[in-house]
Every structure is written in structure tokens, then in C-alpha cells.
Amino acid sequence: MFKTEWNFQQLHEKCFGNQALIEKLLVKFCSTLVDARTELKQAFSQSDYELIQSRSHRLKGEAGTMCCLKLHSAADRLCHAAKAHDVQDVEQLLEDVIACIDHLLKCDLMLGSIVESAASSDSSN
Amino acid sequence: MQILVAEDDSITAEMIAHALEKFGYNVTVVNNGLDAYEKLRTGRFKLLVSDWQMPGLTGLELCELLRNQRTGSYIYVIMLTSHGGIENVVRGLEAGADDFLTKPFNPSELLVRIRVGERVLGLESRELMIFALAKLAESRDRETGAHLERMREYARILTEELSETEEFQNIIDGRYVDLIYLTTPLHDIGKVAIPDRILLKEGPLTAAEFEVMKTHTVLGAQTLEEVAQYAPSAGFLEMARDIAISHHERFDGSGYPYGLVGEDIPLCGRITAVADVYDALTSKRVYKQAYDHSLARKIILDGSGTSFDSRLVQAFLRREADFIAIQEEHGDEAEIFDSDSRRNAPC
Numbered sequence: 356m357f358k359t360e361w362n363f364q365q366l367h368e369k370c371f372g373n374q375a376l377i378e379k380l381l382v383k384f385c386s387t388l389v390d391a392r393t394e395l396k397q398a399f400s401q402s403d404y405e406l407i408q409s410r411s412h413r414l415k416g417e418a419g420t421m422c423c424l425k426l427h428s429a430a431d432r433l434c435h436a437a438k439a440h441d442v443q444d445v446e447q448l449l450e451d452v453i454a455c456i457d458h459l460l461k462c463d464l465m466l467g468s469i470v471e472s473a474a475s476s477d478s479s480n
Numbered sequence: 481m482q483i484l485v486a487e488d489d490s491i492t493a494e495m496i497a498h499a500l501e502k503f504g505y506n507v508t509v510v511n512n513g514l515d516a517y518e519k520l521r522t523g524r525f526k527l528l529v530s531d532w533q534m535p536g537l538t539g540l541e542l543c544e545l546l547r548n549q550r551t552g553s554y555i556y557v558i559m560l561t562s563h564g565g566i567e568n569v570v571r572g573l574e575a576g577a578d579d580f581l582t583k584p585f586n587p588s589e590l591l592v593r594i595r596v597g598e599r600v601l602g603l604e605s606r607e608l609m610i611f612a613l614a615k616l617a618e619s620r621d622r623e624t625g626a627h628l629e630r631m632r633e634y635a636r637i638l639t640e641e642l643s644e645t646e647e648f649q650n651i652i653d654g655r656y657v658d659l660i661y662l663t664t665p666l667h668d669i670g671k672v673a674i675p676d677r678i679l680l681k682e683g684p685l686t687a688a689e690f691e692v693m694k695t696h697t698v699l700g701a702q703t704l705e706e707v708a709q710y711a712p713s714a715g716f717l718e719m720a721r722d723i724a725i726s727h728h729e730r731f732d733g734s735g736y737p738y739g740l741v742g743e744d745i746p747l748c749g750r751i752t753a754v755a756d757v758y759d760a761l762t763s764k765r766v767y768k769q770a771y772d773h774s775l776a777r778k779i780i781l782d783g784s785g786t787s788f789d790s791r792l793v794q795a796f797l798r799r800e801a802d803f804i805a806i807q808e809e810h811g812d813e814a815e816i817f818d819s820d821s822r823r824n825a826p827c
Contacts, residue, residue, distance in 0.1 A: 369495060369499070369587055370495065371498070371499070371502050373498065376494070376498055379494075380494065380495065383490065387491065409533075412533070412562070413489060415562060416492060416562055417489055417491050417492065419583050420495055420583065420585070421491065422584070
């Protein structure tokens with residue numbers, strides 16, 4: 356289940372195993388997730404579809420870079436729906452995105468142990 | 481190689497920068513299109529990795545701006561985008577992008593695309609070709625030695641000095657300096673069309689012979705103009721043509737071929753004029769000995785406002801030490817004629 360949320364192995368490879376970088380990016384990304392959650396909800400309450408589109412587009416990019424596959428995909432769908440001003444779809448897809456974000460933020464606590472195990476795996480190799 | 485990354489998503493920017501540094505490149509990151517443009521104007525960056533959507537200028541707008549300014553070295557542009565579809569690829573290519581990298585990026589793909597860019601930039605061996613061409617043209621003339629090497633250094637110094645002044649700082653940037661360094665050697669390319677009996681004549685030219693000699697300006701510019709029509713993307717030819725046609729114009733209109741006055745003379749032509757005359761004065765020629773710097777300085781000062789743009793003369797005075805250093809480093813061995821024993825000045 357976790358791998359569909361976050362492909363950590365891929366992230367590890369992208370960062371060339373640089374643990375310090377990974378941790379730094381994780382902290383930054385989690386902060387971004389919190390902001391995105393707030394901004395998207397606010398944009399929806401104001402029916403600002405342009406903002407939903409631009410913010411979800413950006414979230415899609417960040418999620419993709421961080422190898423968060425499910426969120427990347429959800430943000431992409433939300434972006435397209437916002438572009439089409441499809442109110443019903445936007446509402447549903449926004450919920451999906453928020454759910455992904457919430458799940459990832461909970462996963463953040465687990466990531467500490469994953470980063471450590473990856474580091475010890477590297478040193479034994 | 482210095483690579484500029486323009487990406488407003490700091491996470492992606494950091495990861496790209498890390499990957500490129502890992503591959504051995506020097507990387508600078510900016511987070512908006514306007515800052516990217518300012519950085520690119522310095523001439524330090526040959527390769528740009530740019531996001532599509534950014535504050536200030538978008539990646540597309542940045543690309544169009546770069547391609548519309550057909551001066552300076554070519555900048556290879558890789559657009560980093562999650563905008564899929566053939567339509568967006570076409571838009572990007574029309575704007576002047578050279579390659580695309582889709583998000584989320586893959587470091588291995590990034591590396592191979594950067595390497596493609598390096599190969600393309602390596603094809604730009606024009607600097608060597610231009611200098612070789614200029615040297616070939618010069619080889620017929622008795623003015624051999626390191627004339628072209630000195631000329632381009634003098635021109636570069638003057639241009640750099642002018643770029644520090646309020647009046648010229650919006651006209652001259654790093655790319656302009658690079659360009660004048662590159663194209664100054666072509667100033668006398670038209671001399672290849674001057675008959676030997678005139679070009680190589682040891683004594684003074686007759687009035688009719690001088691009229692023929694003067695045509696080297698027009699002939700050089702015509703040649704460069706014709707080449708430019710076959711290579712419209714070679715923006716440097718525009719400056720080369722301007723230098724060829726105008727480096728013998730004089731600020732007060734007494735020059736040739738057209739008797740242009742003041743700022744009607746292209747700036748690059750005015751700069752080359754000072755560089756060319758200084759080198760002529762401080763070099764041995766068939767008709768004169770080499771003058772020392774003091775004498776050359778006096779002659780140039782005497783020509784301020786008449787032969788030369790006075791602002792350029794002031795710039796020359798501020799950088800005299802550099803001119804002297806270049807003369808010493810690249811000077812042809814010659815007996816120096818100093819101010820105490822001055823004879824006829826060549827200009």
C-alpha cells in the first residue's frame with residue numbers, strides 16, 4: 356500500500372542516495388502539502404477554478420518529483436477538471452487530493468524509519 | 481559548463497540542481513523568468529533548463545525573448561514541462577526551445593539531454609572559424625603580427641568600461657561584450673577585395689588609389705550581409721557588418737564611406753575606430769614607426785569629439801593601463817617612436 360503512495364526507492368535513486376537531501380526535501384514537501392491543502396480548499400470555497408488549476412498543477416509537479424504516485428495522479432485529474440470548470444468533478448477530485456495529502460502527512464512519521472533503513476542498507480552494500 | 485535552472489518549484493529545482501552537480505556541472509538556480517533573463521544577459525550561461533510555468537516570464541516567453549535577441553552566443557534551451565501533447569511541443573519548438581524534459585524528471589534522461597545540448601553547442605565553433613577567416617584576410621596585408629588579437633582585446637576593454645556607465649548600461653551587457661570581442665577581427669575583411677597593387681603599395685596612395693582602398697568598408701559589409709541572408713540565425717553577423725562598414729567613420733562626419741555623424745555611427749563602429757587607431761599608432765607600419773603610448777594617447781585625445789566619440793575617449797583614458805598591458809603582451813617587436821621625436825601622424 357505504501358509504495359503506491361510513495362515510491363521511496365525511486366526517490367532514493369533520484370537523489371543519488373543523498374540522505375541529507377532526501378530529508379531536507381521531505382521536510383519541504385510536507386510543508387508544501389499543508390499549504391496546498393489549505394489553498395485548494397480556500398480556492399474551492401471561492402469557486403476560483405483558475406487557482407485550483409494552477410495550484411493542483413504545481414502540486415502535481417511537486418508530487419511527481421517526490422515520487423508520490425497516487426497524489427501526482429490525483430492532482431493531475433483535479434487540474435484537468437478545474438480547467439474544464441467541471442464543478443462536480445472538481446469537488447470529488449478535490450476530496451481525493453485532500454485524502455492523499457492527509458495520508459501522506461501521516462506517512463511522514465513512518466518515513467524516518469525508512470530513511471534510516473535505506474541509509475543502513477547503503478552502508479552494508 | 482555553467483547551467484541555469486529556472487524553476488519556481490523549489491523542490492524540483494533543488495533536485496535538478498543536485499543531479500546536475502552530481503554530474504559535474506556548475507548550476508545556478510532562479511525561481512522566475514525575469515531573474516532567468518537577467519542571468520542569461522550576463523553571457524555566463526550556455527544552457528538553460530527552464531520550467532514552462534513561472535512567475536515573471538513564462539518559459540515560453542523567456543525562450544521567445546532569447547531567440548528574438550539574435551546577438552551573443554547561442555543558448556541551448558531545455559523546457560521542463562508537464563504539459564503533454566503534440567500541440568504544446570509545437571508551441572515550445574516555435575518559441576525556440578531545443579529540447580523537452582517531461583516532469584517528473586528522470587536524472588538519467590536529464591543527463592543525456594544535457595549532453596545533447598553540449599554536442600550542439602560544440603558545433604558552434606564559429607569563434608575559431610571567424611578568427612581564422614579574419615586572419616586569412618589579414619595575411620595579404622602587410623599589417624601582420626598580432627593586430628587582430630590586440631584589436632579585439634582593446635575593443636573588449638572599452639566596451640566593458642562603457643557598460644559600467646549609466647549612459648550605456650542599458651545598451652551594453654555581457655553578451656554585447658562577447659559579441660564585439662568575437663566580431664572586431666572582421667573589421668577589415670573587405671580588404672581581400674582590394675588589388676595587391678594598392679593594398680601592398682609601399683609608398684603613399686594616390687587619391688584614386690585611396691578611393692579604391694576606402695571601398696573595403698562597403699565590400700566587407702556587403703559580403704557579411706550576403707552571408708547573413710543565408711544564415712538568418714547568425715545574429716553576430718549584424719554586428720560584424722556594422723563594424724566593417726563604420727569603423728572608418730568619424731564622429732564629426734569627416735570619415736568614410738558615408739560621412740556619418742555622431743550617434744548615427746553604430747556604437748560598435750565607434751568602439752572599433754578607437755581600438756583600430758590606437759593599434760595603428762602603437763604598431764610599426766610600412767609608412768611609420770611604432771609610437772609609444774604617450775604619443776598615441778595625445779593623438780587620440782586630440783581627436784576627442786572630432787574623430788572619436790568623446791565618451792569613448794574618456795573610457796580609453798580610464799583603462800589606459802590595460803591598453804598598455806595588452807600592447808606589451810601581444811606587441812610585435814618594433815622600435816618605438818616616442819613623443820619627443822614625433823613626425824607625421826598616420827591619421
